[in-house]
Amino acid sequence: MSAYQEQYQWAQQKPEQFWQRQAQNIDWFQAPQTILANDENGIERWFPDGVMNTCWLALDTHCDQGRGAQTALIYDSPVTGVKLRYSYLQLRDQVAVIAGMLAAQGVTKGDRVVIYMPMIPEAVMAMLACARLGAIHSVVFGGFAPSELAVRIEDAEPKVIMTASCGVEVNKLIPYKPMIDQAIMDSRWKPENVFVLQRPQCEAELNQERDIDWLQAQQSALPHACVPVLATDPLYILYTSGTTGKPKGVVRDNGGHAVAMKYSMSAIYNMPQDGVFWAASDVGWVVGHSYIVYAPLIHGCTTILYEGKPVRTPDPGAFWRVCEEYQVDVLFSAPTAFRAIKKEDPQGESLKQYDLSQLNAIFMAGERLDPPTLEWVVSHANKPVIDHWWQTETGWAIASNLTGVEMMPVKAGSATMPVPGYQVAILNEMGQAVEANQQGFIALKRPLPPSCLPTVWRNHDRFESGYLSQFPGYYVSGDGGYLDQDGYLFIMGRIDDVINVAGHRLSTGEMEEIVGGHPAIAECAVVGIHDELKGQLPLGFVVLKDGVSIDDITLEGELVSKVRDSIGAVACFKHALVVERLPKTRSGKILRRTIRQIADGESYTVPSTIDDPTSISEIERVLRL
Numbered sequence: 001m002s003a004y005q006e007q008y009q010w011a012q013q014k015p016e017q018f019w020q021r022q023a024q025n026i027d028w029f030q031a032p033q034t035i036l037a038n039d040e041n042g043i044e045r046w047f048p049d050g051v052m053n054t055c056w057l058a059l060d061t062h063c064d065q066g067r068g069a070q071t072a073l074i075y076d077s078p079v080t081g082v083k084l085r086y087s088y089l090q091l092r093d094q095v096a097v098i099a100g101m102l103a104a105q106g107v108t109k110g111d112r113v114v115i116y117m118p119m120i121p122e123a124v125m126a127m128l129a130c131a132r133l134g135a136i137h138s139v140v141f142g143g144f145a146p147s148e149l150a151v152r153i154e155d156a157e158p159k160v161i162m163t164a165s166c167g168v169e170v171n172k173l174i175p176y177k178p179m180i181d182q183a184i185m186d187s188r189w190k191p192e193n194v195f196v197l198q199r200p201q202c203e204a205e206l207n208q209e210r211d212i213d214w215l216q217a218q219q220s221a222l223p224h225a226c227v228p229v230l231a232t233d234p235l236y237i238l239y240t241s242g243t244t245g246k247p248k249g250v251v252r253d254n255g256g257h258a259v260a261m262k263y264s265m266s267a268i269y270n271m272p273q274d275g276v277f278w279a280a281s282d283v284g285w286v287v288g289h290s291y292i293v294y295a296p297l298i299h300g301c302t303t304i305l306y307e308g309k310p311v312r313t314p315d316p317g318a319f320w321r322v323c324e325e326y327q328v329d330v331l332f333s334a335p336t337a338f339r340a341i342k343k344e345d346p347q348g349e350s351l352k353q354y355d356l357s358q359l360n361a362i363f364m365a366g367e368r369l370d371p372p373t374l375e376w377v378v379s380h381a382n383k384p385v386i387d388h389w390w391q392t393e394t395g396w397a398i399a400s401n402l403t404g405v406e407m408m409p410v411k412a413g414s415a416t417m418p419v420p421g422y423q424v425a426i427l428n429e430m431g432q433a434v435e436a437n438q439q440g441f442i443a444l445k446r447p448l449p450p451s452c453l454p455t456v457w458r459n460h461d462r463f464e465s466g467y468l469s470q471f472p473g474y475y476v477s478g479d480g481g482y483l484d485q486d487g488y489l490f491i492m493g494r495i496d497d498v499i500n501v502a503g504h505r506l507s508t509g510e511m512e513e514i515v516g517g518h519p520a521i522a523e524c525a526v527v528g529i530h531d532e533l534k535g536q537l538p539l540g541f542v543v544l545k546d547g548v549s550i551d552d553i554t555l556e557g558e559l560v561s562k563v564r565d566s567i568g569a570v571a572c573f574k575h576a577l578v579v580e581r582l583p584k585t586r587s588g589k590i591l592r593r594t595i596r597q598i599a600d601g602e603s604y605t606v607p608s609t610i611d612d613p614t615s616i617s618e619i620e621r622v623l624r625l
């Protein structure tokens with residue numbers, strides 16, 4: 001039996017024994033006696049009586065073990081020209097003081113803290129400071145607009161918000177404070193305080209009653225110790241797009257998460273304890289949570305926080321420069337980043353200027369790794385390129401090539417095989433397993449392994465109805481795909497209204513709600529169409545209300561601004577086409593899949609249930625214009 005099969009079968013046949021063994025690799029305050037048990041909702045929970053603290057695992061334990069002088073965090077910011085290094089000891093001490101600063105405002109275990117910050121070290125420190133107190137952080141991606149932030153504030157009900165005065169994008173500053181003010185005004189829930197870190201690029205005006213100057217408060221704060229929490233206590237809430245306008249608050253627990261993070265660093269990424277790990281993502285996404293912050297630090301690595309882009313900061317050699325400068329062992333990013341590099345440097349000239357001998361592998365996730373991008377990176381970087389599939393809901397890879405267990409041959413277009421602990425099944429609409437090479441719903445047999453969400457924040461019904469009830473005994477991933485005859489998993493894309501734009505997960509359903517809210521619009525459909533660079537881009541089709549007269553260009557401009565103002569620039573909603581009618585079934589369901597196929601130039605069959613076949617030619621007509 002191969003090493004992979006051995007691990008996989010161990011985890012499948014004796015999950016409690018397997019995960020108890022993995023749990024021994026972290027430094028518990030009180031090791032769990034119970035490994036798996038059902039909670040009050042009937043959901044399987046890992047290590048329910050284990051007592052620990054995630055910040056302790058990420059920082060203090062390494063200092064205690066005499067590794068305090070090792071570099072924990074490297075901050076590299078081509079947009080500001082700043083480079084900084086923090087040892088484990090320095091990071092621990094600073095995080096302890098920030099925890100003290102939060103505690104001085106009454107933040108305690110179980111309180112929520114919203115973090116709306118750019119990619120600066122204080123964002124990482126804020127997350128770890130919350131973990132230190134047992135407070136639950138909810139990081140909101142800096143590219144989201146105030147209304148998205150408001151929805152999250154209202155749902156998480158944070159005691160305080162932590163922010164910075166601005167973000168720095170390529171050639172532009174994004175003042176954060178006005179967005180925070182707007183979001184708090186729009187939200188029914190009002191936080192007691194807002195900590196504002198003043199950045200020199202753009203200082204914010206503070207509201208004397210509510211806002212606190214972060215650096216001043218930090219100067220007078222006392223360090224706070226790690227607060228023991230149960231493994232099942234929440235570490236964070238991370239909102240992710242679902243099929244409606246209301247994002248889902250994915251809850252991550254402390255213990256299962258820490259064990260899975262630690263296991264993944266060895267089994268999936270094959271990282272030495274003192275190695276350098278670089279996830280070129282953003283702390284606002286799950287990749288940033290897991291692989292910029294928690295996993296590398298829990299494993300004792302050096303992690304890199306990069307405030308820049310793959311291109312234009314200043315050139316397409318940026319990724320390779322960072323890899324050489326910090327001797328990166330493993331690089332992890334989204335395929336869209338490499339497509340951007342390839343577009344600007346098709347011959348890979350900039351790669352040749354850097355010594356990448358230290359780099360062992362490049363991992364990709366967030367969207368499908370298209371074979372041309374895979375080929376380009378392999379041929380120019382001359383390194384193993386590993387596609388792995390995961391979701392905000394799981395917090396770590398469901399399928400991957402396990403480079404630390406056994407490197408398997410790569411098949412282009414496949415995320416390789418299920419990671420030990422995940423039982424992947426391909427089901428048909430009746431919930432029956434289909435044969436190899438047949439597409440279906442990708443489902444995960446319960447129990448899910450450690451780190452996977454146990455619920456949706458304060459909305460357990462949504463967890464049940466959105467993930468568990470369709471196929472009893474299984475979690476439905478929302479992705480479709482197939483397993484081939486060798487057991488390789490191929491992800492073919494979402495089967496719901498979620499799209500991935502430049503590795504950012506967005507809801508077309510939400511965009512439809514916003515577009516449909518325009519006074520001129522009777523109804524609309526937003527679909528994700530193929531884009532060479534960003535993987536997918538949203539495209540709107542709108543039907544005007546009778547009697548409305550507005551020219552198409554003006555309307556498109558208004559709809560684009562409306563989506564940008566509501567979701568943020570990251571939505572990349574740039575086009576809306578006016579049609580006479582939308583293709584629908586006789587029961588009134590909009591045929592979004594057919595619309596998308598037409599827009600992508602794919603072959604399609606018109607469903608026999610279509611209400612008005614001329615609506616198809618109408619879509620074709622506007623796309624030709």
Ligand code: COA
Pocket residue numbers: 141142143144167169170174280281282285287309310311332333334336337340365366501502503504533534568569570571572
């Ligand atoms: N704060 C504020 N605005 C942001 C932002 C942030 N953190 N991130 C992006 N934006 C804005 C951009 O400035 C841009 O605004 P514009 O329309 O006014 O120009 C808009 O959102 C779209 O940004 P983006 O999708 O990033 O497009 P881009 O053309 O600037 O860059 C890529 C394209 C491919 C280089 C970039 O998307 C990228 O690096 N992607 C990798 C994504 C990733 O790491 N995903 C995580 C999963 S691993």
Ligand code: AMP
Pocket residue numbers: 240286364365366367368369387388389390391392393415477478479491493494500503504505
């Ligand atoms: P997020 O929750 O933002 O990480 O997005 C998760 C979704 O991104 C998944 O449900 C997939 O649709 C997509 N995704 C992530 N990784 C991959 C991958 N390696 N291949 C194909 N799709 C992926």
